[in-house]
Amino acid sequence: MIALACDHGGFQLKEEVKKHLDELGLPYEDFGCHDGEACDYPDMAKLACDAVVDGRCDRALLFCGTGIGISMAANKIKGIRAAACSDWFSAKYTRAHNDANALCLGGRVVGAGLAIELVDIFLNTPFEGGRHSRRVEKLAALENLR
Numbered sequence: 001m002i003a004l005a006c007d008h009g010g011f012q013l014k015e016e017v018k019k020h021l022d023e024l025g026l027p028y029e030d031f032g033c034h035d036g037e038a039c040d041y042p043d044m045a046k047l048a049c050d051a052v053v054d055g056r057c058d059r060a061l062l063f064c065g066t067g068i069g070i071s072m073a074a075n076k077i078k079g080i081r082a083a084a085c086s087d088w089f090s091a092k093y094t095r096a097h098n099d100a101n102a103l104c105l106g107g108r109v110v111g112a113g114l115a116i117e118l119v120d121i122f123l124n125t126p127f128e129g130g131r132h133s134r135r136v137e138k139l140a141a142l143e144n145l146r
């Protein structure tokens with residue numbers, strides 16, 4: 001199950017990505033916003049990321065104007081490793097090396113075509129493990145310093 005959330009800056013792109021997930025038959029839960037009305041990306045990030053942390057969802061796809069604000073919010077949530085991406089290399093290696101569990105996309109940065117490619121790469125690239133596991137464990141240890 002994929003968790004989706006956006007603010008108004010990412011609303012249209014989220015809708016485009018939903019169409020793609022529908023075509024693929026991939027299940028998702030959309031935590032809003034549902035109408036493009038102005039809302040605050042930290043609130044929206046929390047709704048979707050809580051679902052990942054508590055196991056209701058496997059990964060989150062998050063959208064705001066830049067992808068950055070919602071990634072900052074998501075990375076404040078314990079257990080979330082979020083990456084704002086606008087190129088395929090980053091989308092691939094944040095999965096392979098960082099075991100990212102949230103992809104953040106900017107509705108004012110990337111078009112729907114690229115966003116869909118990035119989503120596919122993100123969803124289909126496995127974590128490599130090995131030496132990267134130690135580093136991801138150290139990310140979790142940093143969370144405990146807060």
Ligand code: RB5
Nearest residue numbers: 009064065066068069070
């Ligand atoms: C909203 O106008 C915009 O600031 C927000 O979507 C996002 O880009 C913040 O990082």
